[in-house]
Amino acid sequence: MKEQINLRNDQFNHAINKQDGVLLSQLYTADAVLYPPKQDVIHGREAIGLFFNEVFKMGVSKGSFKTIEMVVTADYAFESGEYGLWVAGNQLVAKGFYIYVWQFIEGEWYIISDIWND
Structure with a gap:
């Protein structure tokens, strides 16, 4: 199971x-919840996609997420881990820790809750 989640992280x-x-x-599940730091809670897959597209419009061009601990x-x-986000020129603009709650649905793992700090 951990291997499947690691593939999803890739x-x-x-x-x-x-x-x-x-x-x-x-x-993410259709009803997933995203808890970005210092912002309103984001509800649902469509809103999550829009949120991340706005992040990319602000210049984030690279990310790295690394699992520290996982319990299945x-x-x-x-899952808990650490992350980094970069903009053009390989400039680190955010780093911190995250927690995902995954759910196994119809043969696949999906994030149902996502929170991070910076």
């Missing part, structure tokens, strides 16, 4: 590096 990094909020949002149960997983 897809997450790929979508960020591609600057594709819609592709990124496909890793039958249908849920809890």
Whole structure:
């Protein structure tokens, strides 16, 4: 199960590096919740895609997310890790820690809750 989530994390990094909020949002459930720092809560896959597209418009062009700890149960997983975000010129603009709650739905893992700090 951890290997499957790690593959989903690779897809997450790929979508960020591609600057594709819609592709990124496909890793979330339809009713997922995003808790960005110092901002309103984002509800739902479509709103999450729009949020990330706005982040990319602000210049974020590269991301790195690395798992520190993961606990997997039958249908849920809890992941904590560290991240970094860069803009053009390889300038680090944000770094911190995150927590994802994953849910196993119809043979695939999806993020249902995502919170991070900076």
